[in-house]
Amino acid sequence: MADRRETVLITGASSGIGLELARIFAKNFYDLILVARREAELQSLAQNCRIEYGSQVHVFPMDLLVPDASAKLVGQLKDSDLEVDILVNNAGLMDMGRFAEIEVDRHERLLQLNIVVLTSLTRLLLPAMIQRGRGRIMNVASTSSFQPVPSIALYAASKAFVLSLSESLSEELKGTGVTVTALCPGITKTDMYDRAHAEHDSVQYLPQFFLSSVEDVARDGYEACVAGQAVVVPGIPNQVVAGAVGLYPRWLVRGIGGLLGRSSTR
Numbered sequence: 001m002a003d004r005r006e007t008v009l010i011t012g013a014s015s016g017i018g019l020e021l022a023r024i025f026a027k028n029f030y031d032l033i034l035v036a037r038r039e040a041e042l043q044s045l046a047q048n049c050r051i052e053y054g055s056q057v058h059v060f061p062m063d064l065l066v067p068d069a070s071a072k073l074v075g076q077l078k079d080s081d082l083e084v085d086i087l088v089n090n091a092g093l094m095d096m097g098r099f100a101e102i103e104v105d106r107h108e109r110l111l112q113l114n115i116v117v118l119t120s121l122t123r124l125l126l127p128a129m130i131q132r133g134r135g136r137i138m139n140v141a142s143t144s145s146f147q148p149v150p151s152i153a154l155y156a157a158s159k160a161f162v163l164s165l166s167e168s169l170s171e172e173l174k175g176t177g178v179t180v181t182a183l184c185p186g187i188t189k190t191d192m193y194d195r196a197h198a199e200h201d202s203v204q205y206l207p208q209f210f211l212s213s214v215e216d217v218a219r220d221g222y223e224a225c226v227a228g229q230a231v232v233v234p235g236i237p238n239q240v241v242a243g244a245v246g247l248y249p250r251w252l253v254r255g256i257g258g259l260l261g262r263s264s265t266r
């Protein structure tokens with residue numbers, strides 16, 4: 001344990017899972033660095049955490065898709081003399097639809113945010129954690145990390161990357177005092193879900209027992225992160241599916257995914 005309150009940097013803290021993670025960390029006596037584009041939402045969350053939990057909260061409103069965003073953010077942290085004890089790479093994008101019909105620009109933005117920014121922030125903040133002999137990184141992956149998902153093909157591929165990188169680093173960093181956790185939520189009721197629901201009728205047919213609340217996802221993520229657990233899948237139905245994927249032959253997993261995916265993009 002540090003002799004001061006530890007500071008958690010959360011990307012995508014203006015809504016959904018990131019916002020709820022910020023609340024839980026604040027409630028558990030952490031200070032916060034909040035990053036996203038919507039400044040008003042971040043300021044309101046910051047004020048709430050200061051008043052309710054006495055946290056020190058720093059707000060960095062920024063678009064993580066601008067060139068060199070990670071380096072710029074880390075430069076601003078340095079200028080403000082801020083150390084990051086826990087990094088939560090949560091900001092992410094999802095596009096639903098046929099791969100060939102989604103604009104190239106949207107594919108590139110998804111890859112940039114879900115993969116490149118997550119990787120570069122991790123790379124830039126990790127050495128100081130290793131030097132201090134303590135630190136936590138939590139990367140928000142998905143249950144789609146475990147299997148191909150036609151209709152969100154690129155999103156699922158990006159989340160497979162996040163899971164793979166997180167697990168590799170979690171082993172590579174053994175003995176350094178730094179742990180890496182992949183948080184793999186299933187479908188969770190957030191703005192991302194609401195957007196998919198509004199744009200694609202098929203989303204309404206998803207069995208409701210698969211739908212998680214942000215509170216449950218954030219609580220499971222927080223607990224796994226502070227415990228240094230490598231992978232966490234919130235919710236029993238999601239754990240059953242994620243576990244089952246490894247038990248069946250790949251052609252069967254691909255086939256079932258294809259059936260569901262094609263029906264949802266019809």
Ligand SMILES: NC(=O)c1ccc[n+]([C@@H]2O[C@H](COP(=O)([O-])OP(=O)(O)OC[C@H]3O[C@@H](n4cnc5c(N)ncnc54)[C@H](OP(=O)(O)O)[C@@H]3O)[C@@H](O)[C@H]2O)c1
Nearest residue numbers: 012014015016017036037038064091092142187188190192
């Ligand atoms: N909801 C689900 O079903 C589900 C399931 C599995 C995994 N996840 C993952 O959970 C994470 C959080 O998503 P969510 O469901 O909570 O959705 P959300 O409410 O839409 O949150 C996305 C967050 O990312 C931020 N963001 C998006 N583009 C950004 C940019 N260019 N620069 C900076 N920040 C940006 C948004 O903030 P601004 O708009 O203010 O920039 C927002 O705070 C994502 O990685 C997502 O893939 C979600």
